[in-house]
Each structure stands twice: as C-alpha cells, then as structure tokens.
Amino acid sequence: MRNFYFFLLTLIVSTCFVNGQTFSGIIQNPDFEDSSGIAPWNSGNSSAAISINTDMANVQNGTQSLQFENQQSNGVHFINSSYSDTTPGIAGDVFTTTVWIKSNQDATFFIRGRVRFSSGGSNVFIDDRREFTFVADVWQQLTFSSIASGSYDSVAFFLQPQTAANDAGLILHIDNLENSKNNTLSVNDFEATTTSLTMYPNPVREKLRIDSDTFFINRLEVFDVLGKLVSYSDSVEGVIDVSLLDKGSYILRVISDNGTYSKKFIKE
Known part of the structure; x- marks a missing residue:
C-alpha cells in the first residue's frame, strides 16, 4: 500500500509537469x-x-x-x-x-x-x-x-x-x-483547437492582430527562432507592432483566459 501511494504521488507530479504546471x-x-x-x-x-x-x-x-x-x-x-x-x-x-x-x-x-x-x-x-x-x-x-x-x-x-x-x-x-x-501547442494543435482565434496579416510588415469572439487575450509575445523574446504587448485589443523586427520567421505566443497557444508567422 505504501508503494502504491508513492507511485500515485509520482504519477501526479509527473502529470503536473506534462501539463505545464x-x-x-x-x-x-x-x-x-x-x-x-x-x-x-x-x-x-x-x-x-x-x-x-x-x-x-x-x-x-x-x-x-x-x-x-x-x-x-x-x-x-x-x-x-x-x-x-x-x-x-x-x-x-x-x-x-x-x-x-x-x-x-x-x-x-x-x-x-x-x-x-x-x-x-x-x-x-x-x-x-x-x-x-x-x-x-x-x-x-x-x-x-x-x-x-x-x-x-x-x-x-x-x-x-x-x-x-x-x-x-x-x-x-x-x-x-x-x-x-x-508546453506550447504545435501549429496543427493550435489550428484545431482555436478556430475562434484569427491572426492576420501573415506575412506581416507592421502590426499583427489576433481576433477572438470567445477568448479574452491578456498578452501577446513574439519569439525569434532561437527562443528569445523580441517583442510583447499587454494590449487587450490583441495587436502587436512588429515593424522593427528583422525579416524572417517568428513564433507568436497568445496568452488568453482560455489557455496559452503558439502560432508561427513571417515578418516581411
């Protein structure tokens, strides 16, 4: 019984890590x-x-x-x-x-x-x-x-x-x-679970926008391909200015009241 409780505790802790706690x-x-x-x-x-x-x-x-x-x-x-x-x-x-x-x-x-x-x-x-x-x-x-x-x-x-x-x-x-x-979602997971979120334009030159009919967006973060945070916005309007970024591929992280999601975009 003692071993069972130890196993159960280990399973709970492992699950917390997997779920990004x-x-x-x-x-x-x-x-x-x-x-x-x-x-x-x-x-x-x-x-x-x-x-x-x-x-x-x-x-x-x-x-x-x-x-x-x-x-x-x-x-x-x-x-x-x-x-x-x-x-x-x-x-x-x-x-x-x-x-x-x-x-x-x-x-x-x-x-x-x-x-x-x-x-x-x-x-x-x-x-x-x-x-x-x-x-x-x-x-x-x-x-x-x-x-x-x-x-x-x-x-x-x-x-x-x-x-x-x-x-x-x-x-x-x-x-x-x-x-x-x-743990961020893959691009496919993002598309499958966030159909009410729309990101545009992509490719983008100046302002990137995220619209949602059901989610409240708390923060937007942009990472380069090396994982460095290069821009962020706490605007509840879901808009972030990327005009000063170099051309290339980036990852947009959307932090909402429904969870955290990732999406790739291209800066022209």
Missing part, C-alpha cells in the same frame, strides 16, 4: 520567508550588498523580502540569482518568470531574465533583457519569458538587475518570485 524545484523560497533563501544569490560586484529584509513596509508578500543595495557609484553593479530544475523538456517549451520589485527612488535601468537550457553538457542561454522605470516605493510586477529552441535535460533561471554607475544608494526589494513552464 509550476515547477516544484525551480524556486527555493520564492517569498524569502526563510533566511536561507539568500543562498542562490550572489553579488556581481563587491559594492553591491544583498540581505534579507524584515521591514514590513518593504515586503510585497509574507514577512520578508530580498534586499539589494548599490553602495558605490563607480562601475556597473548587478546581482545574480540562479534557480535550476532537472525536469527535461522539448523545443517550444515556454519558460516564464514573474517577480515583484520595488525601488527606494525613481530610477530607470536594465534587468535581465536569463534562462539556461542544458543538454548533454552543452548550454544554450536565452536572454530577456529590458529597461524598466521605477517610481519610488511602488511595487511593480515584472514578467520575463523565453522559449526553448531544442530539447533539454535541465533548465536554470537567472535574475540580473543591472544598475548604473550613478545609482549609488539605490535599494531594490525583491519578493514573490515564481517560475513556470508551459
């Missing part, structure tokens, strides 16, 4: 409630300090957050975090991370969400690096996405705030960091 091992202590949660983090510069913060005024969820302080004004400072999971996957898997960050001052700087897909000892890095503007003392939820360009044995995620030389005294509070993997 949240990773069980990719995030250790995402809310930083245990001080050991600082272990996966390290400073990229001796003048960038990291610590666990217990000031409830600077916590988005729970009682603690991770605090990063840029202590000097010389050079570019950053911190690294690395979370990994050994669940294998296939090309087309989309890896998404959400995190809450608050700054102690008005600031604009780059933050990179990096995913490392490993297979047979070889690594492929996919970067989603964007510039964010923060209003002092206001929590902001950020989302990073990457798509696997091939099969892999394990995956790791790195969050890298990259503050500038003139940001001495800048303090970031980081909390509620979550990772998930969504």
